Amino acid sequence: MTMPTRDQHGSAPPHPGPASATVRVLAQARFEAVGLLRHGEQLLVSMVLPLLALVGLSMVSYPDLTVGPWADARRIDVLTPGVLALVVMSTAFTGQAILLAFERRWGVLRLLGTTPLGRGGLLLAKAISVVLVLVAQLAVVCAVGVALGWRPEPIGLLPAVLAVVLGAGAFASLAACLGGALRAEAVLALANLVWVLLTAVGGVLLPAHALPAPLGTVVSVLPSAALGDAMRGALVDGTVVWTAFAVLLAWALGAALVARRLLRWSD
Amino acid sequence: MTLTPALEMTGVSRRFGTTEALRGLTWSARAGEVTCVLGPNGAGKTTAMEIATGLQRPDEGSVRVLGTDPWHAPAAHRARVGVMLQDGGLPQSVRPVRLLEHLARFWDRPADVDALVMRLGIDAYAGTTVRRLSGGQRQRVALAAALVGRPEVVFLDEPTAGLDPHARREVHALVRETADSGVATVVTTHSFEEAERLADRVVVIVAGRVAAAGTVAEVAGPQGLETAYFALADGSAR
Numbered sequence: 001m002t003m004p005t006r007d008q009h010g011s012a013p014p015h016p017g018p019a020s021a022t023v024r025v026l027a028q029a030r031f032e033a034v035g036l037l038r039h040g041e042q043l044l045v046s047m048v049l050p051l052l053a054l055v056g057l058s059m060v061s062y063p064d065l066t067v068g069p070w071a072d073a074r075r076i077d078v079l080t081p082g083v084l085a086l087v088v089m090s091t092a093f094t095g096q097a098i099l100l101a102f103e104r105r106w107g108v109l110r111l112l113g114t115t116p117l118g119r120g121g122l123l124l125a126k127a128i129s130v131v132l133v134l135v136a137q138l139a140v141v142c143a144v145g146v147a148l149g150w151r152p153e154p155i156g157l158l159p160a161v162l163a164v165v166l167g168a169g170a171f172a173s174l175a176a177c178l179g180g181a182l183r184a185e186a187v188l189a190l191a192n193l194v195w196v197l198l199t200a201v202g203g204v205l206l207p208a209h210a211l212p213a214p215l216g217t218v219v220s221v222l223p224s225a226a227l228g229d230a231m232r233g234a235l236v237d238g239t240v241v242w243t244a245f246a247v248l249l250a251w252a253l254g255a256a257l258v259a260r261r262l263l264r265w266s267d
Numbered sequence: 268m269t270l271t272p273a274l275e276m277t278g279v280s281r282r283f284g285t286t287e288a289l290r291g292l293t294w295s296a297r298a299g300e301v302t303c304v305l306g307p308n309g310a311g312k313t314t315a316m317e318i319a320t321g322l323q324r325p326d327e328g329s330v331r332v333l334g335t336d337p338w339h340a341p342a343a344h345r346a347r348v349g350v351m352l353q354d355g356g357l358p359q360s361v362r363p364v365r366l367l368e369h370l371a372r373f374w375d376r377p378a379d380v381d382a383l384v385m386r387l388g389i390d391a392y393a394g395t396t397v398r399r400l401s402g403g404q405r406q407r408v409a410l411a412a413a414l415v416g417r418p419e420v421v422f423l424d425e426p427t428a429g430l431d432p433h434a435r436r437e438v439h440a441l442v443r444e445t446a447d448s449g450v451a452t453v454v455t456t457h458s459f460e461e462a463e464r465l466a467d468r469v470v471v472i473v474a475g476r477v478a479a480a481g482t483v484a485e486v487a488g489p490q491g492l493e494t495a496y497f498a499l500a501d502g503s504a505r
Binding site: 015016017018019021023024027028031035038039102103106107108110111112113114115116117118121265266 | 317322342352355356357373376
């Protein structure tokens, strides 16, 4: 058997250089996106549970989602943007935090850091993979929502896309803070606990306006509520909820700065 | 065979809090040779390897791999260096061949993945995810990952740990062939037998310092490598 580093004549061919940065990053992004979509537990949290929430809550009238600025809207029109926000939170935060923590544990981040991909390429690839997965997941939720009678406000599509981008940035940065700093088991427990709490009372599905005053005020400055409100404002009324966008931007920038300090590449 | 230093580490120190992991470490490795780094647990072998591969930054001293500071190395430099980490660094939910084919995409002219897979016997468990592989099987996949870019320098942190004798012999042959093809091959090991069998040069690290370096004959002397090693380790510990 021939040695792989030699050609058939026994002489060593010239050593290779790196593939182009675009090829490296896109290859890693595709690899990560396929991995995310094949991961059963991750799909349960980021896709199956949001779809169950969409279908289930569309069939009942409790809790009342048509509150505050959306008091006159149809239930499905308020519910679907919230489920879209839930998908963004699930994929960009819960999924990425857990994946990052276990990749640190397994040494994956360190190994890839020594390849031509490098640490910067890896982070960029992760961001692209989240976008790719979100596009697929949001398309499915939108299709199910339309099938259930959802009619989004067309003029709000652009602000909704902007909200998704800002929300994904904020939640991915928060994932880096958590998954990049704590032990894998702790991240697994905490990320799922945070997902449950934010889904239940974080203003994602149930608008913060529906909560009692002190709690509602606190919840309204959480990234989950800001993303939910930004999506509802855009897709129900076709408006830009500036306060929600400001809150999301602040979380995205703040969490990114904290992640720069906390993110460790090994366990 | 050229004797160009592919790795030059000079006066390197590294502290973790109050613990001095490396204390003025100075050693080198040459192209076309196997350099075995020996030392007890906690001696600083892995820290030295991680500094050489750019995963850690030294507090003091100079490191050059193929003439480049690995901490600031661009992709073009990393394309010339292969790394096998002690913990493998492999994603768990992917099959070995798919992983190697993926990693190969980071290079413009990588090794023939099929040939590498056959050579290391990975084809026998190609359909199994990394999570379900034995420790020895993972070691072979990690070794293949280090070689898939046809590196000029390769750092192998305990490449035969957990391997059965047959697999160990195959890995030894591959390491030898890799060095003979001109690659500077740096191997950390606890095994005297492995060092005696593989090494062109040996570097013994004890308590963060180089206790001895040279050819196996130079370091071992008439009493053999094992005896010389324990004399060095015990002497430095005192």
